[in-house]
Amino acid sequence: MPLRQAQKERTREAILAAALQLSHDAGLSQLSLRQVTRAAGVVPTAFYRHFDSMEEVGLALVEQSFMTLRRMIRDAQRDPEVVDNLIDASADVLVAAVKQNREHFAFVARERLGGPAPVRDAIQHELELFISELAVFLARVPELQSWSSDDVTMVAGLFVRNMVYRAEQVVATPDGRPDLEEEIKRKARREMRMIVLGFEKWRS
Amino acid sequence: MPLRQAQKERTREAILAAALQLSHDAGLSQLSLRQVTRAAGVVPTAFYRHFDSMEEVGLALVEQSFMTLRRMIRDAQRDPEVVDNLIDASADVLVAAVKQNREHFAFVARERLGGPAPVRDAIQHELELFISELAVFLARVPELQSWSSDDVTMVAGLFVRNMVYRAEQVVATPDGRPDLEEEIKRKARREMRMIVLGFEKWRS
DNA sequence: GAAGTCAGTGAACGCGTGTGCACTCAAATA
DNA sequence: TATTTGAGTGCACACGCGTTCACTGACTTC
Numbered sequence: 001m002p003l004r005q006a007q008k009e010r011t012r013e014a015i016l017a018a019a020l021q022l023s024h025d026a027g028l029s030q031l032s033l034r035q036v037t038r039a040a041g042v043v044p045t046a047f048y049r050h051f052d053s054m055e056e057v058g059l060a061l062v063e064q065s066f067m068t069l070r071r072m073i074r075d076a077q078r079d080p081e082v083v084d085n086l087i088d089a090s091a092d093v094l095v096a097a098v099k100q101n102r103e104h105f106a107f108v109a110r111e112r113l114g115g116p117a118p119v120r121d122a123i124q125h126e127l128e129l130f131i132s133e134l135a136v137f138l139a140r141v142p143e144l145q146s147w148s149s150d151d152v153t154m155v156a157g158l159f160v161r162n163m164v165y166r167a168e169q170v171v172a173t174p175d176g177r178p179d180l181e182e183e184i185k186r187k188a189r190r191e192m193r194m195i196v197l198g199f200e201k202w203r204s
Numbered sequence: 205m206p207l208r209q210a211q212k213e214r215t216r217e218a219i220l221a222a223a224l225q226l227s228h229d230a231g232l233s234q235l236s237l238r239q240v241t242r243a244a245g246v247v248p249t250a251f252y253r254h255f256d257s258m259e260e261v262g263l264a265l266v267e268q269s270f271m272t273l274r275r276m277i278r279d280a281q282r283d284p285e286v287v288d289n290l291i292d293a294s295a296d297v298l299v300a301a302v303k304q305n306r307e308h309f310a311f312v313a314r315e316r317l318g319g320p321a322p323v324r325d326a327i328q329h330e331l332e333l334f335i336s337e338l339a340v341f342l343a344r345v346p347e348l349q350s351w352s353s354d355d356v357t358m359v360a361g362l363f364v365r366n367m368v369y370r371a372e373q374v375v376a377t378p379d380g381r382p383d384l385e386e387e388i389k390r391k392a393r394r395e396m397r398m399i400v401l402g403f404e405k406w407r408s
Numbered sequence: 409g410a411a412g413t414c415a416g417t418g419a420a421c422g423c424g425t426g427t428g429c430a431c432t433c434a435a436a437t438a
Numbered sequence: 439t440a441t442t443t444g445a446g447t448g449c450a451c452a453c454g455c456g457t458t459c460a461c462t463g464a465c466t467t468c
Binding site for chain 2 (some may be wrong): 165197
Protein backbone atom coordinates (compact mmCIF):
# COMPACT_ATOMS: atom_id res chain seq x y z
CA MET A 1 0.00 0.00 0.00
CA PRO A 2 1.32 3.46 -0.89
CA LEU A 3 2.56 5.36 2.13
CA ARG A 4 0.09 8.16 1.59
CA GLN A 5 -2.92 5.83 1.60
CA ALA A 6 -1.61 3.97 4.64
CA GLN A 7 -1.38 7.18 6.66
CA LYS A 8 -4.91 8.11 5.63
CA GLU A 9 -6.13 4.73 6.78
CA ARG A 10 -4.41 5.23 10.13
CA THR A 11 -6.15 8.57 10.68
CA ARG A 12 -9.46 7.05 9.72
CA GLU A 13 -8.94 4.30 12.25
CA ALA A 14 -7.99 6.89 14.88
CA ILE A 15 -11.25 8.76 14.27
CA LEU A 16 -13.28 5.55 14.46
CA ALA A 17 -11.50 4.45 17.64
CA ALA A 18 -12.02 7.85 19.25
CA ALA A 19 -15.71 7.87 18.31
CA LEU A 20 -16.19 4.34 19.62
CA GLN A 21 -14.55 5.16 22.92
CA LEU A 22 -16.22 8.52 23.44
CA SER A 23 -19.66 7.25 22.47
CA HIS A 24 -19.50 4.90 25.42
CA ASP A 25 -20.28 7.73 27.83
CA ALA A 26 -22.99 9.56 25.98
CA GLY A 27 -24.07 7.79 22.81
CA LEU A 28 -23.04 8.35 19.23
CA SER A 29 -25.65 10.98 18.45
CA GLN A 30 -24.50 13.50 20.99
CA LEU A 31 -20.88 13.21 20.05
CA SER A 32 -19.40 16.37 18.60
CA LEU A 33 -17.14 16.41 15.61
CA ARG A 34 -14.62 18.58 17.43
CA GLN A 35 -14.55 16.27 20.43
CA VAL A 36 -13.84 13.27 18.24
CA THR A 37 -11.13 14.90 16.15
CA ARG A 38 -9.49 16.27 19.32
CA ALA A 39 -9.34 12.73 20.73
CA ALA A 40 -8.04 11.42 17.42
CA GLY A 41 -5.23 13.99 17.48
CA VAL A 42 -6.31 15.76 14.35
CA VAL A 43 -7.78 19.15 13.45
CA PRO A 44 -11.60 19.40 13.14
CA THR A 45 -11.69 20.00 9.40
CA ALA A 46 -9.59 16.90 8.73
CA PHE A 47 -12.69 14.92 9.65
CA TYR A 48 -14.25 15.76 6.29
CA ARG A 49 -11.45 14.00 4.42
CA HIS A 50 -12.87 10.75 5.81
CA PHE A 51 -16.57 11.16 6.59
CA ASP A 52 -19.39 13.49 5.64
CA SER A 53 -21.07 13.28 9.05
CA MET A 54 -21.03 11.52 12.41
CA GLU A 55 -23.79 9.27 11.15
CA GLU A 56 -21.38 7.89 8.58
CA VAL A 57 -18.92 7.16 11.36
CA GLY A 58 -21.69 5.23 13.07
CA LEU A 59 -22.33 3.13 9.98
CA ALA A 60 -18.62 2.36 9.71
CA LEU A 61 -18.62 1.24 13.35
CA VAL A 62 -21.60 -1.02 12.72
CA GLU A 63 -19.70 -2.55 9.81
CA GLN A 64 -16.63 -3.11 12.03
CA SER A 65 -18.68 -4.63 14.83
CA PHE A 66 -20.42 -7.19 12.68
CA MET A 67 -17.24 -8.15 10.85
CA THR A 68 -16.01 -9.43 14.22
CA LEU A 69 -19.23 -11.33 14.78
CA ARG A 70 -19.18 -12.91 11.34
CA ARG A 71 -15.60 -14.04 11.79
CA MET A 72 -16.59 -15.52 15.13
CA ILE A 73 -19.33 -17.70 13.70
CA ARG A 74 -17.21 -18.71 10.71
CA ASP A 75 -14.41 -19.89 13.01
CA ALA A 76 -16.91 -21.70 15.21
CA GLN A 77 -18.26 -23.68 12.27
CA ARG A 78 -14.82 -25.12 11.67
CA ASP A 79 -14.30 -26.04 15.31
CA PRO A 80 -15.50 -29.64 15.84
CA GLU A 81 -16.07 -29.05 19.54
CA VAL A 82 -18.66 -26.37 18.78
CA VAL A 83 -20.51 -28.59 16.33
CA ASP A 84 -20.60 -31.50 18.78
CA ASN A 85 -21.63 -29.51 21.78
CA LEU A 86 -23.37 -26.55 20.31
CA ILE A 87 -24.98 -24.96 23.32
CA ASP A 88 -22.14 -25.16 25.83
CA ALA A 89 -19.54 -24.10 23.32
CA SER A 90 -21.50 -21.22 21.85
CA ALA A 91 -22.05 -19.70 25.29
CA ASP A 92 -18.28 -19.76 25.77
CA VAL A 93 -17.68 -18.30 22.34
CA LEU A 94 -20.20 -15.53 22.96
CA VAL A 95 -18.79 -14.43 26.30
CA ALA A 96 -15.24 -14.58 25.00
CA ALA A 97 -16.14 -12.55 21.93
CA VAL A 98 -17.96 -9.90 23.94
CA LYS A 99 -15.05 -9.63 26.35
CA GLN A 100 -12.58 -9.17 23.53
CA ASN A 101 -14.72 -6.61 21.73
CA ARG A 102 -16.50 -5.06 24.64
CA GLU A 103 -16.68 -1.59 23.14
CA HIS A 104 -18.08 -2.77 19.82
CA PHE A 105 -20.76 -4.86 21.48
CA ALA A 106 -21.66 -2.01 23.81
CA PHE A 107 -21.93 0.24 20.79
CA VAL A 108 -24.30 -2.12 19.01
CA ALA A 109 -26.44 -2.68 22.11
CA ARG A 110 -26.70 1.06 22.74
CA GLU A 111 -27.27 2.24 19.18
CA ARG A 112 -29.61 -0.61 18.16
CA LEU A 113 -32.47 1.40 19.63
CA GLY A 114 -30.85 4.60 20.86
CA GLY A 115 -28.93 5.65 17.75
CA PRO A 116 -29.81 7.72 14.69
CA ALA A 117 -32.31 6.05 12.34
CA PRO A 118 -29.83 4.99 9.64
CA VAL A 119 -27.57 3.39 12.26
CA ARG A 120 -30.54 1.63 13.87
CA ASP A 121 -31.62 0.29 10.50
CA ALA A 122 -28.11 -0.90 9.64
CA ILE A 123 -27.86 -2.80 12.93
CA GLN A 124 -31.28 -4.34 12.46
CA HIS A 125 -30.31 -5.45 8.99
CA GLU A 126 -27.02 -6.95 10.17
CA LEU A 127 -28.80 -8.84 12.93
CA GLU A 128 -31.24 -10.33 10.44
CA LEU A 129 -28.31 -11.36 8.26
CA PHE A 130 -26.67 -12.93 11.27
CA ILE A 131 -29.83 -14.90 12.08
CA SER A 132 -29.86 -16.30 8.52
CA GLU A 133 -26.22 -17.30 8.79
CA LEU A 134 -26.79 -18.95 12.14
CA ALA A 135 -29.81 -20.79 10.72
CA VAL A 136 -27.65 -22.24 7.93
CA PHE A 137 -25.21 -23.42 10.56
CA LEU A 138 -27.89 -24.88 12.81
CA ALA A 139 -29.45 -26.75 9.89
CA ARG A 140 -26.30 -28.87 9.75
CA VAL A 141 -26.48 -29.90 13.38
CA PRO A 142 -27.52 -33.59 13.62
CA GLU A 143 -30.28 -33.13 16.23
CA LEU A 144 -32.01 -30.51 14.08
CA GLN A 145 -31.81 -32.36 10.77
CA SER A 146 -35.49 -33.29 10.87
CA TRP A 147 -36.71 -29.76 11.56
CA SER A 148 -38.35 -27.56 8.96
CA SER A 149 -36.32 -24.61 7.76
CA ASP A 150 -38.89 -22.19 9.23
CA ASP A 151 -38.47 -23.75 12.64
CA VAL A 152 -34.69 -23.64 12.42
CA THR A 153 -34.83 -19.97 11.48
CA MET A 154 -37.10 -19.25 14.43
CA VAL A 155 -34.71 -21.01 16.81
CA ALA A 156 -31.85 -19.00 15.30
CA GLY A 157 -33.86 -15.83 15.96
CA LEU A 158 -34.40 -16.79 19.58
CA PHE A 159 -30.73 -17.67 20.00
CA VAL A 160 -29.65 -14.32 18.58
CA ARG A 161 -32.10 -12.49 20.83
CA ASN A 162 -30.68 -14.38 23.77
CA MET A 163 -27.21 -13.46 22.54
CA VAL A 164 -28.05 -9.75 22.29
CA TYR A 165 -29.47 -9.80 25.78
CA ARG A 166 -26.47 -11.63 27.24
CA ALA A 167 -24.12 -9.27 25.43
CA GLU A 168 -25.91 -6.36 27.12
CA GLN A 169 -25.26 -8.07 30.44
CA VAL A 170 -21.60 -8.84 29.79
CA VAL A 171 -21.03 -5.26 28.70
CA ALA A 172 -22.59 -4.05 31.95
CA THR A 173 -20.38 -6.44 33.94
CA PRO A 174 -17.15 -5.06 35.46
CA ASP A 175 -13.99 -6.48 33.96
CA GLY A 176 -12.43 -8.60 36.67
CA ARG A 177 -15.43 -10.71 37.71
CA PRO A 178 -15.17 -14.22 36.23
CA ASP A 179 -17.87 -15.36 38.66
CA LEU A 180 -20.45 -13.05 37.12
CA GLU A 181 -19.38 -14.11 33.66
CA GLU A 182 -19.87 -17.75 34.60
CA GLU A 183 -23.34 -16.92 35.89
CA ILE A 184 -24.24 -15.26 32.61
CA LYS A 185 -22.93 -18.24 30.63
CA ARG A 186 -24.92 -20.59 32.85
CA LYS A 187 -28.13 -18.66 32.26
CA ALA A 188 -27.47 -18.34 28.54
CA ARG A 189 -26.95 -22.11 28.25
CA ARG A 190 -30.02 -22.92 30.30
CA GLU A 191 -32.09 -20.64 28.17
CA MET A 192 -30.86 -22.07 24.87
CA ARG A 193 -31.67 -25.56 26.15
CA MET A 194 -35.12 -24.41 27.16
CA ILE A 195 -35.67 -22.93 23.73
CA VAL A 196 -34.84 -26.26 22.10
CA LEU A 197 -36.91 -28.25 24.61
CA GLY A 198 -39.88 -25.94 24.28
CA PHE A 199 -39.64 -26.15 20.53
CA GLU A 200 -39.54 -29.94 20.50
CA LYS A 201 -42.57 -30.14 22.74
CA TRP A 202 -44.35 -27.53 20.65
CA ARG A 203 -43.78 -29.49 17.45
CA SER A 204 -45.15 -32.68 18.97
CA MET B 205 -55.76 22.37 44.77
CA PRO B 206 -54.80 26.05 44.96
CA LEU B 207 -54.96 27.78 41.59
CA ARG B 208 -51.27 28.66 41.69
CA GLN B 209 -50.16 25.08 42.25
CA ALA B 210 -52.53 23.79 39.56
CA GLN B 211 -51.04 26.13 36.98
CA LYS B 212 -47.55 25.02 37.96
CA GLU B 213 -48.55 21.41 37.51
CA ARG B 214 -49.90 22.21 34.05
CA THR B 215 -46.62 23.78 32.98
CA ARG B 216 -44.71 20.82 34.37
CA GLU B 217 -46.88 18.47 32.34
CA ALA B 218 -46.34 20.60 29.25
CA ILE B 219 -42.58 20.33 29.67
CA LEU B 220 -42.75 16.57 30.18
CA ALA B 221 -45.05 16.13 27.18
CA ALA B 222 -42.79 18.26 24.98
CA ALA B 223 -39.70 16.34 26.10
CA LEU B 224 -41.40 12.99 25.49
CA GLN B 225 -42.50 13.99 22.03
CA LEU B 226 -39.24 15.62 20.96
CA SER B 227 -37.07 12.81 22.34
CA HIS B 228 -38.76 10.48 19.87
CA ASP B 229 -36.66 11.84 17.02
CA ALA B 230 -33.28 12.10 18.64
CA GLY B 231 -33.18 10.65 22.14
CA LEU B 232 -33.47 12.34 25.47
CA SER B 233 -29.80 13.09 25.90
CA GLN B 234 -29.48 15.29 22.87
CA LEU B 235 -32.54 17.32 23.64
CA SER B 236 -31.86 20.96 24.39
CA LEU B 237 -33.49 22.84 27.22
CA ARG B 238 -34.44 25.70 24.92
CA GLN B 239 -36.00 23.35 22.38
CA VAL B 240 -38.15 21.75 25.06
CA THR B 241 -39.29 24.98 26.68
CA ARG B 242 -40.07 26.43 23.25
CA ALA B 243 -42.30 23.44 22.49
CA ALA B 244 -43.88 23.74 25.94
CA GLY B 245 -44.73 27.41 25.28
CA VAL B 246 -42.62 28.77 28.06
CA VAL B 247 -39.42 30.80 28.39
CA PRO B 248 -36.12 28.84 28.82
CA THR B 249 -35.42 29.93 32.38
CA ALA B 250 -38.87 28.81 33.52
CA PHE B 251 -37.56 25.28 33.13
CA TYR B 252 -35.58 25.62 36.36
CA ARG B 253 -38.75 26.19 38.38
CA HIS B 254 -39.55 22.52 37.69
CA PHE B 255 -36.34 20.60 37.02
CA ASP B 256 -32.63 21.00 37.65
CA SER B 257 -31.61 19.25 34.44
CA MET B 258 -32.88 17.28 31.48
CA GLU B 259 -31.81 14.13 33.24
CA GLU B 260 -34.39 14.85 35.92
CA VAL B 261 -37.00 15.17 33.20
CA GLY B 262 -35.94 11.74 32.03
CA LEU B 263 -36.43 10.26 35.49
CA ALA B 264 -39.89 11.81 35.70
CA LEU B 265 -40.76 10.25 32.34
CA VAL B 266 -39.56 6.84 33.55
CA GLU B 267 -41.82 7.25 36.56
CA GLN B 268 -44.78 8.15 34.34
CA SER B 269 -44.14 5.25 31.98
CA PHE B 270 -44.05 2.60 34.67
CA MET B 271 -47.07 3.97 36.48
CA THR B 272 -49.03 3.06 33.35
CA LEU B 273 -47.50 -0.40 33.32
CA ARG B 274 -48.24 -1.02 36.97
CA ARG B 275 -51.85 0.04 36.54
CA MET B 276 -52.07 -2.32 33.58
CA ILE B 277 -50.98 -5.37 35.54
CA ARG B 278 -53.09 -4.43 38.55
CA ASP B 279 -56.22 -4.22 36.38
CA ALA B 280 -55.32 -7.49 34.69
CA GLN B 281 -55.16 -9.31 38.00
CA ARG B 282 -58.77 -8.40 38.69
CA ASP B 283 -59.95 -9.51 35.27
CA PRO B 284 -61.03 -13.18 35.49
CA GLU B 285 -60.47 -13.69 31.77
CA VAL B 286 -56.80 -12.91 32.14
CA VAL B 287 -56.39 -15.30 35.04
CA ASP B 288 -58.14 -18.12 33.18
CA ASN B 289 -56.32 -17.65 29.93
CA LEU B 290 -53.13 -16.01 30.93
CA ILE B 291 -51.09 -16.20 27.77
CA ASP B 292 -53.65 -15.19 25.17
CA ALA B 293 -55.06 -12.41 27.30
CA SER B 294 -51.71 -10.95 28.33
CA ALA B 295 -50.61 -10.71 24.70
CA ASP B 296 -53.75 -8.68 24.01
CA VAL B 297 -53.20 -6.52 27.07
CA LEU B 298 -49.60 -5.87 26.09
CA VAL B 299 -50.33 -4.80 22.52
CA ALA B 300 -53.24 -2.63 23.64
CA ALA B 301 -51.15 -0.97 26.34
CA VAL B 302 -48.29 -0.26 23.96
CA LYS B 303 -50.67 1.17 21.39
CA GLN B 304 -52.26 3.48 23.94
CA ASN B 305 -48.95 4.64 25.37
CA ARG B 306 -46.78 4.33 22.33
CA GLU B 307 -44.57 7.30 23.18
CA HIS B 308 -43.90 6.15 26.73
CA PHE B 309 -42.99 2.64 25.62
CA ALA B 310 -40.77 4.00 22.87
CA PHE B 311 -39.09 6.21 25.43
CA VAL B 312 -38.38 3.27 27.74
CA ALA B 313 -37.14 1.03 24.93
CA ARG B 314 -34.84 3.75 23.62
CA GLU B 315 -33.47 5.03 26.92
CA ARG B 316 -33.12 1.61 28.58
CA LEU B 317 -29.72 1.29 26.94
CA GLY B 318 -29.30 4.53 25.03
CA GLY B 319 -30.08 7.05 27.75
CA PRO B 320 -27.99 8.79 30.42
CA ALA B 321 -26.74 6.45 33.17
CA PRO B 322 -29.22 7.53 35.89
CA VAL B 323 -32.14 7.05 33.50
CA ARG B 324 -30.81 3.65 32.41
CA ASP B 325 -30.47 2.59 36.03
CA ALA B 326 -33.96 3.79 36.91
CA ILE B 327 -35.45 1.82 34.02
CA GLN B 328 -33.49 -1.29 34.97
CA HIS B 329 -34.72 -0.98 38.52
CA GLU B 330 -38.35 -0.53 37.47
CA LEU B 331 -38.12 -3.56 35.19
CA GLU B 332 -36.83 -5.69 38.06
CA LEU B 333 -39.68 -4.45 40.21
CA PHE B 334 -42.10 -5.31 37.48
CA ILE B 335 -40.68 -8.84 37.21
CA SER B 336 -41.25 -9.33 40.95
CA GLU B 337 -44.82 -8.09 40.68
CA LEU B 338 -45.50 -10.36 37.75
CA ALA B 339 -43.98 -13.30 39.64
CA VAL B 340 -46.40 -12.72 42.52
CA PHE B 341 -49.24 -12.74 40.03
CA LEU B 342 -48.01 -15.88 38.26
CA ALA B 343 -47.62 -17.74 41.55
CA ARG B 344 -51.39 -17.58 41.92
CA VAL B 345 -52.09 -19.17 38.54
CA PRO B 346 -53.35 -22.76 39.03
CA GLU B 347 -50.99 -24.43 36.53
CA LEU B 348 -47.96 -22.94 38.25
CA GLN B 349 -48.95 -23.72 41.83
CA SER B 350 -46.50 -26.58 42.12
CA TRP B 351 -43.52 -24.58 40.85
CA SER B 352 -40.74 -23.28 43.07
CA SER B 353 -40.64 -19.56 43.60
CA ASP B 354 -37.25 -19.35 41.83
CA ASP B 355 -38.70 -20.98 38.75
CA VAL B 356 -41.71 -18.68 38.77
CA THR B 357 -39.44 -15.65 39.01
CA MET B 358 -37.37 -16.92 36.10
CA VAL B 359 -40.48 -17.38 33.97
CA ALA B 360 -41.56 -13.88 34.92
CA GLY B 361 -38.17 -12.61 33.80
CA LEU B 362 -38.49 -14.35 30.45
CA PHE B 363 -42.02 -13.03 30.00
CA VAL B 364 -40.91 -9.48 30.73
CA ARG B 365 -38.01 -9.82 28.32
CA ASN B 366 -40.42 -11.07 25.72
CA MET B 367 -42.65 -8.13 26.54
CA VAL B 368 -39.85 -5.58 26.15
CA TYR B 369 -38.90 -7.09 22.83
CA ARG B 370 -42.47 -7.08 21.56
CA ALA B 371 -42.93 -3.52 22.75
CA GLU B 372 -39.88 -2.55 20.68
CA GLN B 373 -41.58 -4.14 17.68
CA VAL B 374 -44.97 -2.54 18.23
CA VAL B 375 -43.35 0.85 18.62
CA ALA B 376 -41.51 0.32 15.34
CA THR B 377 -44.79 -0.68 13.66
CA PRO B 378 -46.74 2.02 11.77
CA ASP B 379 -50.03 2.93 13.36
CA GLY B 380 -52.68 1.69 10.95
CA ARG B 381 -51.53 -1.89 10.47
CA PRO B 382 -53.68 -4.25 12.54
CA ASP B 383 -52.30 -7.18 10.52
CA LEU B 384 -48.76 -6.56 11.76
CA GLU B 385 -50.06 -6.16 15.30
CA GLU B 386 -51.80 -9.53 15.05
CA GLU B 387 -48.58 -11.08 13.81
CA ILE B 388 -46.71 -9.70 16.81
CA LYS B 389 -49.38 -10.95 19.21
CA ARG B 390 -49.23 -14.37 17.57
CA LYS B 391 -45.47 -14.57 18.00
CA ALA B 392 -45.62 -13.28 21.56
CA ARG B 393 -48.19 -15.94 22.50
CA ARG B 394 -46.28 -18.71 20.78
CA GLU B 395 -43.13 -17.70 22.57
CA MET B 396 -44.73 -17.53 26.01
CA ARG B 397 -46.17 -21.01 25.43
CA MET B 398 -42.76 -22.27 24.44
CA ILE B 399 -41.25 -20.77 27.56
CA VAL B 400 -43.74 -22.64 29.72
CA LEU B 401 -43.33 -25.87 27.74
CA GLY B 402 -39.56 -25.68 27.81
CA PHE B 403 -39.67 -25.00 31.50
CA GLU B 404 -41.93 -27.97 32.25
CA LYS B 405 -39.70 -30.29 30.25
CA TRP B 406 -36.62 -28.82 31.92
CA ARG B 407 -38.01 -29.47 35.36
CA SER B 408 -38.81 -33.10 34.56
C1' DG C 409 14.04 16.44 -10.60
C1' DA C 410 9.76 19.03 -11.87
C1' DA C 411 4.67 19.01 -11.53
C1' DG C 412 0.65 17.59 -9.42
C1' DT C 413 -2.11 15.56 -5.80
C1' DC C 414 -4.31 15.68 -1.51
C1' DA C 415 -4.25 14.68 3.86
C1' DG C 416 -4.00 17.74 7.28
C1' DT C 417 -3.85 22.96 8.92
C1' DG C 418 -5.62 27.22 11.13
C1' DA C 419 -8.30 31.35 11.18
C1' DA C 420 -12.84 33.00 10.79
C1' DC C 421 -17.94 33.07 10.74
C1' DG C 422 -22.64 32.81 12.48
C1' DC C 423 -25.55 30.18 15.54
C1' DG C 424 -27.75 27.78 19.32
C1' DT C 425 -26.70 26.63 23.66
C1' DG C 426 -26.99 26.64 29.32
C1' DT C 427 -27.22 29.68 32.95
C1' DG C 428 -27.14 34.13 35.97
C1' DC C 429 -29.79 37.97 37.37
C1' DA C 430 -33.04 41.56 38.15
C1' DC C 431 -37.77 41.98 36.93
C1' DT C 432 -43.13 41.62 37.09
C1' DC C 433 -47.50 40.95 38.66
C1' DA C 434 -51.25 37.62 39.85
C1' DA C 435 -52.35 34.53 43.60
C1' DA C 436 -51.90 33.38 48.41
C1' DT C 437 -51.56 34.88 53.06
C1' DA C 438 -52.15 37.79 57.00
C1' DT D 439 -56.77 45.70 52.41
C1' DA D 440 -51.65 45.50 52.78
C1' DT D 441 -47.85 42.29 52.39
C1' DT D 442 -45.49 38.35 50.82
C1' DT D 443 -44.64 34.65 47.69
C1' DG D 444 -43.02 32.57 43.59
C1' DA D 445 -44.08 31.07 38.55
C1' DG D 446 -42.88 32.97 34.52
C1' DT D 447 -40.15 36.95 31.93
C1' DG D 448 -36.41 39.21 29.23
C1' DC D 449 -31.78 40.43 28.67
C1' DA D 450 -27.09 39.37 28.81
C1' DC D 451 -23.03 36.67 28.56
C1' DA D 452 -19.46 33.27 27.42
C1' DC D 453 -18.88 29.06 25.05
C1' DG D 454 -18.65 25.12 21.94
C1' DC D 455 -20.47 23.91 17.85
C1' DG D 456 -20.41 22.71 12.37
C1' DT D 457 -18.75 24.43 8.30
C1' DT D 458 -16.17 27.71 4.83
C1' DC D 459 -11.96 28.61 2.70
C1' DA D 460 -7.31 29.50 1.38
C1' DC D 461 -3.08 27.39 2.85
C1' DT D 462 1.08 24.09 3.29
C1' DG D 463 4.18 20.66 2.35
C1' DA D 464 5.18 15.64 2.06
C1' DC D 465 4.30 11.93 -1.03
C1' DT D 466 3.22 10.30 -5.75
C1' DT D 467 3.50 10.54 -10.63
C1' DC D 468 5.62 11.61 -14.77
